[in-house]
Every structure is written in C-alpha cells, then in structure tokens.
Amino acid sequence: MAYTKNIDYEPEVMELARFAKAMGHPARIAILKHLLSLDTCFFSSINDELPIAKATVSQHLSELKDAGLIHGSIEPPRVNYCINKENLVKAKKLFGKFFKAGMPGMKDFDCC
Amino acid sequence: MAYTKNIDYEPEVMELARFAKAMGHPARIAILKHLLSLDTCFFSSINDELPIAKATVSQHLSELKDAGLIHGSIEPPRVNYCINKENLVKAKKLFGKFFKAGMPGMKDFDCC
DNA sequence: AATATTGTTCGTAGTTTTGCGAACAACAAA
DNA sequence: TTTGTTGTTCGCAAAACTACGAACAATATT
Numbered sequence A, B: 001m002a003y004t005k006n007i008d009y010e011p012e013v014m015e016l017a018r019f020a021k022a023m024g025h026p027a028r029i030a031i032l033k034h035l036l037s038l039d040t041c042f043f044s045s046i047n048d049e050l051p052i053a054k055a056t057v058s059q060h061l062s063e064l065k066d067a068g069l070i071h072g073s074i075e076p077p078r079v080n081y082c083i084n085k086e087n088l089v090k091a092k093k094l095f096g097k098f099f100k101a102g103m104p105g106m107k108d109f110d111c112c
Numbered sequence C: 001a002a003t004a005t006t007g008t009t010c011g012t013a014g015t016t017t018t019g020c021g022a023a024c025a026a027c028a029a030a
Numbered sequence D: 001t002t003t004g005t006t007g008t009t010c011g012c013a014a015a016a017c018t019a020c021g022a023a024c025a026a027t028a029t030t
Helices: A011-022 A026-038 A043-049 A054-066 A085-102 B011-022 B026-038 B043-049 B054-066 B085-102
Strands: A040-042 A070-075 A078-083 B040-042 B070-075 B078-083
Touching: A011 A054, A011 A085, A011 B011, A011 B026, A026 A040, A026 A043, A026 A054, A026 A070, A026 A078, A026 B011, A026 B085, A040 A043, A043 A054, A043 A078, A054 A070, A085 B026, A085 B085, B011 B054, B011 B085, B026 B040, B026 B043, B026 B054, B026 B070, B026 B078, B040 B043, B043 B054, B043 B078, B054 B070
Parallel strands: none
Antiparallel strands: A040 A078, A070 A078, B040 B078, B070 B078
C-alpha cells in the first residue's frame, strides 16, 4: 500500500522528497554532475560515463526527467540532454531552506 | 540485481546519493523537520505528527538512523530521537557543493 | 532499397520499499 | 504480581526499483 497517504503531507515536504528521491541513486547523481559540468550533451556521452547498460541509463534519465531535473530533446539520430535549470534552482532553494532550518540550533554538536 | 555495481561510483557520489535516498520520502522529511524544530523529542511526538502506523514510523526512523541522519537513545519506557548534527552538516555540505557546481553556468535559463 | 547509428521500449527477473496489524520486550506502577 | 505504557520486531502483501538483453523506431548513409 505504498504511497497511499502522501496527500497528508505538506506540498513543500512532498516536493523536497520528490527531488531527493530522484537524487537517491548514485547513477543519477553521476548523470546530473556530468550534465552540470558540460551544460549539454548527447545520450552516448552519459552512457559512456556509467557502468550500466544503456537500457538502464535510459530509465534513469526518464526518472530525472519525470522529477523535472533534466530536459531531453531529440536531434536525430541522437538525443540531447541538459539540466532543467529552473527546477534545479527550485531544488537548490528547497534543500537550502531545509538545511538552514537546522543550522541555528547547531552551535553545539552534542545531543541525546 | 539491484545495486551490484555501486563500487564503480565515486565515494562522494555514493554519499550524496545515500543521504538523498534517506530524504526521498515525505514521511522522513517530515520527521527531520520535526526534529529540527524541536532539537529532541520522543517517538510518540513524531508518531503523532504522521498519518501512518507506528510500526511504519519506526521503520522510517530506522532508515534515517542507518543513513546517519538521526540518533535514538532509550530512556525507558521511551525512546528519545534527535538529529545527528555532525552528519546533517556533512549532508548540507555535500548538497551545497553539488548545487553550487551547477550555479556558475546558470546565468541564462534557456537550454536544449 | 539495404544498411548503419542512436536511443527507447518491452519483457523479464530479482530486490527493496512501504505499509499494516499482531506479537513481543522492557520497564514502571498499582 | 498483575497491569499499563512505550516502541520495536515479525510476518505478510503489494508496489516500486534496478538491471539486463532483445526488439524496435527513427533517421542517415550507401
């Protein structure tokens, strides 16, 4: 019964979790880093960077696209991928807000 | 054959993905936010915040603990949870570095 | 028209995640 | 000693995730 009750969480919590989930696999982090360093590139360039089959790479790209973190545009016979900058900035802000919320009370590093 | 080839990713990529994965569920984001706002609290306080069964809450707490994001200490008959501040700072830095890497080339918001 | 290139989609397999209720363990209180 | 409180663990079920090879689609090239 996974994800049945998502409606009960705040939209901002949902959005942050969505971005985090998309970033929750090393292959997808590697893809994002690669795209950030290149600004734009073809599928084959991404595929060459990763130790997994192209079918799997394609799936990870789909997930990143669904989460709104990247764009893909067809330039036959190839596909050009790039960062969805608008949403990456959105993610950056959500993570930034989340972590900043914790920092004020973090002068002392001891707890329970 | 999930996670077979993780050994082929950089340690920093792995770490970031690990933290992101732990944050990749709205219930866990809600838990972290709650703990950040309270500094420390008992299981029951967390459980009351969430629309899921206590067994499930306990599982999410386990995952956050395994990822190193929180601590739990037994104070019979209750359990006190708090943020693992050291690792939260670590996560903050990893995410910060990741997002900062993308920002320089983000003057223009158009791409492929 | 036949061939080559590029990447997606399909079908399949095994693992992990999410969720719940019930049972349990540990301690406190009556 | 019996009862109550607190939270974990167990056992199960459904869904999602990760991965692969094979087949396919779309476009160039010969």
